Amino acid sequence: MSRTVAVIRGGPSSRFAESLKTGKAVGAALLAKGFRIIDVVVDQAGQWLRGGKPVTPREATRGADVAWNAAHGEFGEDGQLQRTLRQMNLPYTGPSPVAGALSLAKHHAREVLARAGVRVPAGIFVARQEESSPEAVASAVFRAVPMPAVVKPATGGFSKGVTVVSTYPELVSALTAAFEAGQRAVIEELIVGREATVGLLEGFRGEALYCVPAAEVCLPKGERVLSEAAKRAGVKMVCPGRFSEAERLAIYDAARRAHEALGLRHLSRVDLIVHPKRGVFVLEVNGNPELGAGERLPRAIEAIGADLGQVAEHVVGLALSSR
Secondary structure (H helix, E strand, C coil): CCCCEEEEEEECCCCCCHHHHHHHHHHHHHHCCCCCEEEEEEECCEEEEEEEEEEEEHHHHCCEEEEEEEECCCCCCCCEEEEEEEECCCCCCCCHHHEEEECCCHHHHHHHHHHHHCCCCCCCECCCCCCCCCHHHHHHHHHHCCCCEEEEEECCCCCCEEECCCCCCHHHHHHHHHHHHCCCCCEEEECCCEEEEEEEEEEECEEEECCCCEEEECCCCCCCCCCCHHHHHEEEEECCCCCCHHHHHHHHHHHHHHHHHHCCCCCCEEEEEECCEEEEEEEEEEEECCCCCCCCCHHHHHHHCCHHHHHHHHHHHHHCCCC
């Protein structure tokens, strides 16, 4: 019996474009597998659209057996969309409201991971206060965090708003920009090593939590973190990555423990850094990873002889069984 999947994409977040690409790729992959697809777009004002016409959420998903949550960032991962789908008693893919919001909020995720014994870079979380200028915050941070350091927004995609700073003036500038974009920022020590990315799938190929082979993310010359500037310059990915057996096992262990500590489900992507002497650190856990053409997880899936359609079909089955 063919199932109908409402693929929900877009949404009022800074990752609107990435979400449209994920939804388009997933919809096409599921259609090729024989599923019926309802394409639901949520515009940047929060209006739900079906066939280009404004409708209510219930009207947008009418006839669907399950929803694929292709919305990234705020709205798609902070619990808003999940609560709406729960109110309609419609099963959906990806994290629960609590797990999604937790993985999206980097400062909270860091705390949870550290308590679970997952290594994360040393760092602190700062919130903008009306009585404190960026200069005053930077002064306290400069004394507390070893330089060079990485400044990044407390929520959102890892590459957006990420800046490497080495001096006090650079820190002031980075915090000023971060506070213009939002009210909170995370400042972490810069760990220089080889970046790895791992996709995880629950119940896949006979494993409770299957790790897609760790890919190595190769940054352009002169770039030290996966920032927006690095992406524009061109990032290469080698899959499987050129890691030793010991490094590979350590990467998978950290990725699995991170997924479980945050209470994620169905699929996720964990980004890590491998220091030659200090070992493996988790940088970020993405509970609703990008699946558009050219993104890291679809490329890694191809490396195991699978395709997005097989993975999407499996994830839809997980969502239906967890109803």
